[in-house]
Amino acid sequence: MAETAPLKNYQLASAFTYGPVKSRRCGMSLGLNTLPPDVKVCSFDCPYCQCGWTEPTAKGRGVGLKYPTVKEILGEIEARLAELKAAGETIDTMTFAGNGEPTLHPKFREIVEGTMALKKKYYPKAIVDILSNAQTVNRPAVREGLRLLDRRIMKLDGGNMRVIEAVDKPLAKFDLPEIVEGLRTLGDVTIQSMFVAGPVDNTGDEDVADWIRCLDAIRPVAVQVYTLDRHPADKRLKRVPRARLEAIAERARKAGHTVEVY
Ligand code: SF4
Structure with missing residues (x-):
């Protein structure tokens, strides 16, 4: 990403699928959303979030929020996959991300199970993966769902x-040693790390050393390092220059990790 390229806008998903969009890293990628349409639901409130701040009613699992049923979500995913297949479209990746933290859906495991069956039916070669904030990694049902996926980011x-x-x-319990242990024992995880500058900055040498220790x-299996690409919730945040990201990645590589900067 060019350092001077303008930050992009992000639109919350109003359905359970979105795209597909072409990306250098994932090829043709179909987004999957397990969360209520047009609402951000998350157990974090990252100042860099492209979805904006987490509203009080949507913190954690959301107070009084009506979650879509497994049937509604899988029905829409199937209809979209059938449509894309009939149109001769290629799908390389299907990614659970969407309107916040996908694992917060109370039936996350069942949704993944159904999606894996649909992938087998329509696009057996596609990779089904997830972008998760890891806060739920120690919940047994979430772990079961995560393990069914082809890749866990x-x-x-x-x-x-x-x-x-x-x-x-x-916004919910986050005990770092417990999360690190949960990620270690989950096995086969890709770690994705956002670095930002400005009033919030996680690029200091000591902080990077602590991150590498984790x-x-x-x-x-791999580490992805990146910086802002879309407008953050806290507009004062700044991108980290590419050279600094590369220097951070290089320190992690020296510790034996496979790191990609993008
Ligand atoms: S974890 Fe993701 S969705 Fe949640 S606040 Fe952070 S960036 Fe936004």
Whole structure:
């Protein structure tokens, strides 16, 4: 991403699928949303979030929010896949992301199970993955769902609670050693880490050292390092220059990790 390219806008999903969009990393990628349409629901309130701030009613699992049923979600995914297939479209990746933290849907495991069956039927070669903030990684049913996926891309933006509190603002219990252990024992995880500058900054040498110590404990299959691409909730945040991201990645590579900057 060019450092001078303007930040993009992001639109909350108003359905359970969105796209597909073409990306360099994932090819043709179909987005999957398990959360209520047009509402952000998250257990974090990251100042860098492209979906804006988490509204009080949508914190954690959301107070009084009506979640879509498994049938509604899978029905829409199937209809979209059938449509794309009939149109001769290629789908390389199907990613659970959408309007916040996908694992907060109370029937997350069942949704993943159904989606894996649909992938087999329509696009057996596609990779089904997730972007998760990892806050729920120790819930047994969530772990079962995560393990059914082809790839788990899990967030870790810092290696100490001072950074986590500033960069992610957890709205539900987040015990860093427990989360790190949960990620380690989940196995086969890709860690995705956002670095930001400005009034919130997680690029300091000591903070990066703490982050690498967590990576050492988790032993992820890969690490993705990135910075702002879309307008953040806190408009004062700044992108981290590419050279600084590369320097952070290089330190993690020296510790034996496979790191991609994008
Ligand atoms: S975890 Fe993701 S969706 Fe939730 S606040 Fe952070 S960036 Fe936004």
